Amino acid sequence: MSRSAGAARRVLVAIPYLWLGLFFLLPFAIVLRMALSDAATALPPYAPHFEGPGQLGAFLAALDLENLQLLFADALYWQSYLTSLRIAALTTLSALMIGYPLAYAMAAAPRRWQGLLVLLVILPFWTSFLIRVYAWAGILRPDGLLDAALMGLGLTSEPLRLLNTEAAVLIGMVYSYLPFMVLPLYATLQKLDPSLLEAAADLGATPAAAFRTVTLPLSLPGILAGAALVFIPAIGEFVIPDLLGGPETGMIGKVLWTEFFSNRDWPLASAVAIVLLLVLVLPLALLQRWQMARAGRAGDGP
Amino acid sequence: MSEPNRARPAPDAPRRVSPGSVRRAFQPWNEPQARPIVEFRQVVKRFGAVTAVDHVSLALYPREFFALLGASGCGKTTLMRMLAGFETPDAGEILLDGVDITAVPAHLRPVNMMFQSYALFPHLSVADNIAYGLKREGLPRPEIARRVEEMLALVKLEGLGRRKPDQLSGGQRQRVALARSLAKRPKLLLLDEPMAALDRKLREATQFELMDLQSELGTTFMVVTHDQDEAMTMADRMAVMERGRLLQIAPPDLIYEAPANRYVAEFVGDINVFEARIRAVEGELVSADAPLIGAIAFDEEAVRLAAGESVAIGLRPEKIMLSHEEPPQPVNKVRGEIWDIGYLGDMTMVQVMIGGDAGRLLKVSLTNSTRRIARPFAWEDEVWLSWDVEAGLVLPP
Numbered sequence: 245m246s247r248s249a250g251a252a253r254r255v256l257v258a259i260p261y262l263w264l265g266l267f268f269l270l271p272f273a274i275v276l277r278m279a280l281s282d283a284a285t286a287l288p289p290y291a292p293h294f295e296g297p298g299q300l301g302a303f304l305a306a307l308d309l310e311n312l313q314l315l316f317a318d319a320l321y322w323q324s325y326l327t328s329l330r331i332a333a334l335t336t337l338s339a340l341m342i343g344y345p346l347a348y349a350m351a352a353a354p355r356r357w358q359g360l361l362v363l364l365v366i367l368p369f370w371t372s373f374l375i376r377v378y379a380w381a382g383i384l385r386p387d388g389l390l391d392a393a394l395m396g397l398g399l400t401s402e403p404l405r406l407l408n409t410e411a412a413v414l415i416g417m418v419y420s421y422l423p424f425m426v427l428p429l430y431a432t433l434q435k436l437d438p439s440l441l442e443a444a445a446d447l448g449a450t451p452a453a454a455f456r457t458v459t460l461p462l463s464l465p466g467i468l469a470g471a472a473l474v475f476i477p478a479i480g481e482f483v484i485p486d487l488l489g490g491p492e493t494g495m496i497g498k499v500l501w502t503e504f505f506s507n508r509d510w511p512l513a514s515a516v517a518i519v520l521l522l523v524l525v526l527p528l529a530l531l532q533r534w535q536m537a538r539a540g541r542a543g544d545g546p
Numbered sequence: 547m548s549e550p551n552r553a554r555p556a557p558d559a560p561r562r563v564s565p566g567s568v569r570r571a572f573q574p575w576n577e578p579q580a581r582p583i584v585e586f587r588q589v590v591k592r593f594g595a596v597t598a599v600d601h602v603s604l605a606l607y608p609r610e611f612f613a614l615l616g617a618s619g620c621g622k623t624t625l626m627r628m629l630a631g632f633e634t635p636d637a638g639e640i641l642l643d644g645v646d647i648t649a650v651p652a653h654l655r656p657v658n659m660m661f662q663s664y665a666l667f668p669h670l671s672v673a674d675n676i677a678y679g680l681k682r683e684g685l686p687r688p689e690i691a692r693r694v695e696e697m698l699a700l701v702k703l704e705g706l707g708r709r710k711p712d713q714l715s716g717g718q719r720q721r722v723a724l725a726r727s728l729a730k731r732p733k734l735l736l737l738d739e740p741m742a743a744l745d746r747k748l749r750e751a752t753q754f755e756l757m758d759l760q761s762e763l764g765t766t767f768m769v770v771t772h773d774q775d776e777a778m779t780m781a782d783r784m785a786v787m788e789r790g791r792l793l794q795i796a797p798p799d800l801i802y803e804a805p806a807n808r809y810v811a812e813f814v815g816d817i818n819v820f821e822a823r824i825r826a827v828e829g830e831l832v833s834a835d836a837p838l839i840g841a842i843a844f845d846e847e848a849v850r851l852a853a854g855e856s857v858a859i860g861l862r863p864e865k866i867m868l869s870h871e872e873p874p875q876p877v878n879k880v881r882g883e884i885w886d887i888g889y890l891g892d893m894t895m896v897q898v899m900i901g902g903d904a905g906r907l908l909k910v911s912l913t914n915s916t917r918r919i920a921r922p923f924a925w926e927d928e929v930w931l932s933w934d935v936e937a938g939l940v941l942p943p
């Protein structure tokens with residue numbers, strides 16, 4: 245390979261790192277610096293302790309973790325984290341339960357329909373997310389569309405009072421994030437070689453056994469991708485709990501928003517964000533390692 | 547029933563020489579009391595406007611090695627898939643051991659299939675692929691482990707049980723697919739183009755291994771192929787298929803030496819075909835006139851012919867003799883000029899132009915039985931072609 249080609253390749257490889265550095269690491273450093281500051285009546289509303297690399301020693305000596313400590317001391321914060329984790333997990337699970345059969349049916353549909361079906365899945369994105377969540381508020385509110393329909397059919401006799409409950413948040417979250425589950429699942433299921441299922445049937449597998457032993461394991465990458473795509477944004481979600489939730493659905497995203505915009509406590513909001521990131525990055529890093537290990541095991545022969 | 551496959555010709559035997567006389571011992575299709583293991587009765591399968599399988603009737607017998615030969619797209623795979631249970635016939639019935647299985651789902655049929663694409667489970671190891679069918683049967687673990695080892699030994703893949711399919715060569719994958727389909731010890735194994743993905747040398751070696759395996763296990767094999775050499779090498783009987791119909795079902799030597807019609811004659815092996823008009827029929831000896839050739843005579847027992855009738859006559863290239871001197875016989879000879887000599891190693895294919903420059907080419911094959919490089923014939927030689935009365939074949943359309 246010529247030197248200029250080698251240089252070109254190095255530049256190509258460098259671009260994503262540059263991107264990551266510029267738009268992830270640098271902002272992260274700024275937020276971290278904010279989290280280690282004190283709130284102040286100023287513009288921007290914080291007084292940084294870290295003034296530059298020159299005073300690193302002084303900064304470390306006086307290192308002040310009060311914002312982070314508060315997150316663990318005050319039940320409001322860690323309970324919000326737990327609520328977020330629970331709701332995000334429930335959302336992911338429900339999206340999987342609904343999304344898998346949906347994606348399966350899409351992949352099994354005649355090929356000429358599949359484009360249309362994919363279009364239908366992404367169609368909601370053409371309307372503002374906010375409007376769609378508001379629409380759910382209209383559906384779920386007492387004497388809203390849902391109650392009217394159920395009571396009109398004689399299935400219920402009084403309003404369900406779903407709005408401002410965790411159930412409403414879950415409904416809104418599953419509705420909003422379902423496409424992120426369906427699309428990667430559809431992509432893996434659609435690639436699945438149908439002759440593998442025939443081979444399974446040929447060897448005596450009932451349709452259920454063929455699903456369990458062939459389809460499910462081979463769609464695992466799609467399940468993991470869909471789960472990550474739902475779980476990660478779901479855990480920091482604040483619009484849906486704000487519009488559909490009640491007092492008991494204090495999700496961490498909402499807390500962050502309140503600290504930032506209502507209380508103007510930027511350092512505390514930054515600390516919330518940093519911990520949220522850690523909560524997300526840790527399990528993802530573990531998942532990544534597990535997948536690498538699996539690929540590595542498959543890669544070396546006996 | 548004897549073991550028909552023991553007496554097959556060695557791989558280096560001359561091409562296309564009939565081993566029929568030794569194979570004749572095994573012919574259950576001629577025994578009225580023999581019970582077929584599989585029977586197709588007037589089976590039809592359509593895909594929209596395409597009739598993929600058109601009124602096929604066929605019986606396979608236990609321990610038979612049956613080959614289904616036909617051009618790509620003629621319906622071979624569809625016929626096999628109906629037997630495995632992946633397609634439902636539009637009409638007719640399929641019997642297995644005398645029982646109609648048309649309504650039995652694939653996973654309950656005691657038939658196994660080796661897929662053209664192999665269809666190995668990519669997420670399972672070689673051993674788990676082979677064990678797959680045994681696990682579905684619910685066999686105890688030690689028994690499964692024993693059978694997997696047995697199968698790995700059978701296809702000579704000992705020690706590779708823990709590999710994943712993508713860590714194997716094409717030939718090894720083919721063996722895993724074979725082992726997997728044999729693991730349940732089916733009475734009937736279907737093989738869809740089992741050698742299509744192998745290179746030529748490997749293909750020939752595998753053909754003989756497959757034949758040995760089949761006679762060792764006593765399993766009935768039905769092989770689909772578009773390769774006539776493969777079908778003729780392996781099969782006890784074969785069927786030639788064209789556009790959904792079976793044109794002829796017979797042992798390979800009969801297919802070659804007594805083709806049922808012109809399509810079969812031209813599809814299996816090389817043949818020179820010309821139109822002729824019958825002059826006289828005296829018992830079995832028929833005399834006729836053909837353009838560019840003149841008087842010809844041939845034996846014909848099967849087809850009833852009448853004077854004045856037009857028929858297609860076929861002459862296999864190896865049945866024609868080539869000489870510089872005019873042969874003494876009064877008929878079945880023609881003068882020509884050598885236009886092309888194709889040297890193939892074991893034999894030489896000569897193209898001879900008869901009837902002058904605007905005439906037609908006939909193919910003649912010569913066996914290269916000596917190592918002499920100087921050949922008796924050269925380009926532009928004036929030569930005589932001649933043949934026996936047994937050589938000419940009447941080919942119904």
Ligand SMILES: Nc1ncnc2c1ncn2[C@@H]1O[C@H](COP(=O)(O)OP(=O)(O)O)[C@@H](O)[C@H]1O
Binds near residue numbers: 598619620624
């Ligand atoms: N699932 C299907 N849908 C529509 N047409 C099909 C299908 N399977 C096979 N065919 C058609 O039926 C004919 C026979 O196909 P096939 O049995 O695969 O042939 P072969 O195996 O001899 O190459 C072809 O014309 C093919 O296009």
Ligand SMILES: [Mg+2]
Binds near residue numbers: 622623662739
């Ligand atoms: Mg085929």
